[in-house]
Amino acid sequence: MKIGLIAALVLFASAGNAAEISATDQSWSVDPKFEKTDKVRLALSGAACVPDTNQCLIVNDEKKYAEFFTIGPHLLRPGRVIKLLPDTVDGVEMDEIDAEGVVFLNGSFYITGSHGLSRKTGELKPSIFHVFRFAVDANAGLPAFEFNDDDVAPTIDSTPKLRGIIKDQAELAPFAEVKLDKNGANIEGIAAQGSDLLFGFRAPLVGAGKDHAVVLRVDANRLFGKGKPAAKLHTLKLEPGLGIRDMAVAKSGVLLLAGPSGEAKGEPSLWLWDGTSATPTKLGTLPGIAPSEKAETVLVIKDDATSLHLLVLFDSILDGGPREYIVRL
Numbered sequence: 001m002k003i004g005l006i007a008a009l010v011l012f013a014s015a016g017n018a019a020e021i022s023a024t025d026q027s028w029s030v031d032p033k034f035e036k037t038d039k040v041r042l043a044l045s046g047a048a049c050v051p052d053t054n055q056c057l058i059v060n061d062e063k064k065y066a067e068f069f070t071i072g073p074h075l076l077r078p079g080r081v082i083k084l085l086p087d088t089v090d091g092v093e094m095d096e097i098d099a100e101g102v103v104f105l106n107g108s109f110y111i112t113g114s115h116g117l118s119r120k121t122g123e124l125k126p127s128i129f130h131v132f133r134f135a136v137d138a139n140a141g142l143p144a145f146e147f148n149d150d151d152v153a154p155t156i157d158s159t160p161k162l163r164g165i166i167k168d169q170a171e172l173a174p175f176a177e178v179k180l181d182k183n184g185a186n187i188e189g190i191a192a193q194g195s196d197l198l199f200g201f202r203a204p205l206v207g208a209g210k211d212h213a214v215v216l217r218v219d220a221n222r223l224f225g226k227g228k229p230a231a232k233l234h235t236l237k238l239e240p241g242l243g244i245r246d247m248a249v250a251k252s253g254v255l256l257l258a259g260p261s262g263e264a265k266g267e268p269s270l271w272l273w274d275g276t277s278a279t280p281t282k283l284g285t286l287p288g289i290a291p292s293e294k295a296e297t298v299l300v301i302k303d304d305a306t307s308l309h310l311l312v313l314f315d316s317i318l319d320g321g322p323r324e325y326i327v328r329l
Contacts, residue, residue, distance in 0.1 A: 019283040019284055019327050019328060019329050020284070020327070020328040020329075021270065021283060021284040021285070021286060021287060021325055021326070021327050021328075022287065022325065022326055022328070023286075023287055023288050023323060023324070023325050024324040024325070024326060026074055026324055027074065028074050028075065028076065028311070028322040028323065028324060029074065029075055029076070030075075030076045030077075030078065030319040030320070030322065031075065031076075031077060032077075032078055033078065033318075033319055034058065034060075034067055034069070034078045034319050034320075035065075035067055035078065035081050035149075036063075036081070036149075038318065039062055040060045040062050040063055041318045041319050041320075042315070042316050042317070042318060043060045043061050043062045043315065043316075044058055044059075044060050044296065044297060044313055044315070044319070044320045045059055045060055045061045045099060045100050045101070045188075045296055045297065045315070046058070046059045046099065046100055046101040046102045046111075046189070046190070046246060046296075046297050047059070047069075047102060047297050047299050047313065048102045048103050048104045048109065048248070048249075048299070049071065049104065049141075049299065050104055050136060050138065050141035051104065053139070053140075053141040054070045054071045054072065054141075055068065055070055055136075055140065055141025055142060056068070056069050056070065056071060056141075056299070057069075057102050057104075057109050057111075058078075058102070058297075058320075059097075059099035059100070059101070059102050059111055060099060061096065061097075061098045061099055061100060061114070062096050063096055063097070064083060064084055064085040064086075064087075064094065064096060064097055064127070065081045065082060065083045065084060065149055066081070066082050066084060066099065066102065066109075066111060067079065067080070067081050067082070068080050068081075068082070068141075068142060071301065071311075074324075076319075076322060080142075080147070080148075080149075081148075081149035082134075082143070082147045082148075082149070082153075082156075083147070083148065083149050083150065083151060083152050084097060084099075084111065084132045084152065084156060084158070085097055085127060085130065085132075085152065085158065086151075086152050089126070092126055094126065094127040095125050095127045095128075096125070096127060096128070097111070097113045097127055097128060097130060097132075098113050098114040098116075098125070098127070098128040099111050099112065099113055099114075100112060100113065100114045100187055100188045100189065100190075101187070101188065101189045101190035101191075101199075101200070101246065101247065102190065103190045103191055103192045103197070103247075103249065104192075105192040105195075105197070105220055106195065106220070107135050107136065107138060108133050108134060108135045108136065109133070109134060109136060110131065110132065110133050110190060110192070110197060110220065111131070111132040111133075111190075112130075112131050112132075112162070112187055112190045112197075112199060113127070113128040113129060113130050113131070113187070114128050114186050114187050114188070115128060115129055115162060115163060115166060115185065115186070115187050116128070116177070116180060116184055116185055116186030116187065116203075117177055117178065117179050117180070117184055119179075119180045119181075119186075119263075122179045124177060126160075129160050129162070129163040130158045130159065130160055131158065131159050131161075131162050131197075131223065131224075132156060132157065132158045133156070133157040133158075133159075133220075133224060134153070134155060134156045134157065135155070143155070157224050159223055159224050161223055161228060161229070162199070162216075162218070162223065164228060165216070165218060165228065165229070165231050166185055166216065168228075168231070169216065169231065169233050171206055171214065171233055171235070172185055172201075172204070172214065172216070172233065174204075175203070175204040180202070180203055180262065180263075181262060181263070183203050183204040183205060183210075183261075184203060184204065185201060185203060185204055186201060186202045186203050187199050187200065187201055187202070188200060188201065188202040188243070188244055188245050188246060189244050189245065189246040189247035189256075189257070190247060191247035191248060191249050191254045191255075192220070192249060193217075193249075193254065193275045195219055195220055195221065196217050196218065196219055196220065197217070197218050197219075197220045197223065198215050198216070198217055198247065198254060198275070199215065199216040199217075199218070200213070200215050200244035200246070200247045200256065201213060201214045201215070201216070201243060201244060202243040202244060202245060202261055203243050203261045203262070204261075205240075205241070205242075205243060205261050206235055207235070207237075209240050210240055210241065210261075211237060211238060211239055211240045211241075211242075212235040212236060212237050212238070212278075213235075213236050213238050213242065213243050213244050213256075213258070213261075214233060214234065214235055214236070215233070215234040215236060215244070215273075216231055216232075216233055216234075217231060217232040217233075217234065218230075218231045234278070235278060236256075236271075236273060236278060236279070236280050237278055237279050237280075238256075238258055238271065238280070238282075239258075239269075241260055241261055241262075241264070241266070242258045242259065242260065242261065242266075242269070243258065243259065243260070243261030244256055244257070244258060245257045245258060245259040245268065245294075245295065245296060246295075246296060246297050246298045247298075248298045248299060248300050248310075249300070250272070250300055250303050250308060251303050252272065252274075253272050253273055253274045253275060254272070254273045254274075254275055255270065255271070255272060255273075255298060255300065255308070255310075256270065256271040256272070256273055256280060257269075257270060257295060257297075257298040257312075258270070258271055259294070259295060265291040265292070266291075267285040267286065267289065268285065268286045268289060268295035268312075269282060269283075269284065269285045269286070270282075270283040270284060270285075270286065270298070270310075270327065271283060283327055284327075286312065286325060292316075293314050293316075293317065293321075294314055294315040294316060295312050295313075295314055295315075296313055296314055296315040296320070297312065297313035297314075297320065298310055298311075298312055299311040299312075299313070301324075306328065306329050307326055307327060307328050307329060308326070308327040309324065309325075309326055309327075310324070310325045310326075310327065311323070311324055311325075312324075312325060
């Protein structure tokens with residue numbers, strides 16, 4: 001009889017063991033290069049795929065566009081660019097989105113900006129306080145509408161509501177629009193569960209030992225509808241100093257890629273969360289990663305009863321430097 005993923009994790013946890021995580025020796029390539037400049041290729045920050053297709057979307061934290069790509073045998077093949085944010089909104093100039101995560105939910109891709117101050121300068125940029133949504137064809141994995149990298153298609157929705165929702169949360173409000181080195185709020189991942197979007201924060205860390213990361217749950221449709229939707233804040237016990245650096249949807253729950261909340265270097269680790277408890281299960285650390293390498297994106301490429309096959313991409317490595325990992329349970 002096959003044992004399910006969650007049951008297997010419970011057995012590992014009760015035995016005091018982590019799952020086995022190993023890097024494969026299979027190299028991955030990116031051909032052609034991601035658009036449009038090396039500055040962007042060094043700043044890929046999140047990716048997600050349409051289920052049952054090889055069509056995916058990747059975002060970056062430098063520009064106002066995302067890029068489609070396909071996954072082949074050990075190959076990422078970049079495709080067309082889609083512009084998400086116009087150059088001005090209500091007369092206000094828009095800079096980069098600082099996109100930090102993308103998820104596919106109920107026929108649409110959702111992309112989130114960081115909703116935090118610039119890490120280097122502390123500058124407040126209105127352009128980063130947006131969440132975007134656009135529909136794609138479930139079979140082709142691409143939009144049915146016309147799109148390009150010069151204009152924003154009218155069928156692309158955006159909302160600035162999350163900015164106010166963050167300020168409405170008692171535990172988040174003191175950290176809203178505060179610099180990262182002061183434990184300021186900064187989103188770095190997005191996932192989905194049911195009809196809800198889950199926004200994972202790199203910071204703030206909360207709790208007496210700063211060992212809890214936060215996830216903000218908001219109904220996706222209400223976020224883009226009229227009025228301000230209700231939200232729920234989850235505080236997740238990880239380890240001191242660890243924030244959420246990316247999220248992905250697995251069959252058994254939400255996969256968390258954790259790393260240092262601040263600029264300190266440290267080993268990235270993987271956790272599995274059921275979406276309700278305050279104590280995610282630690283799967284283990286990712287092996288073979290140099291201190292200077294920043295694991296930024298986790299993508300589930302195979303998910304079965306006994307293992308997860310993951311593709312991890314890195315900030316500050318051209319085209320993300322994709323590496324494959326297997327989590328054996």
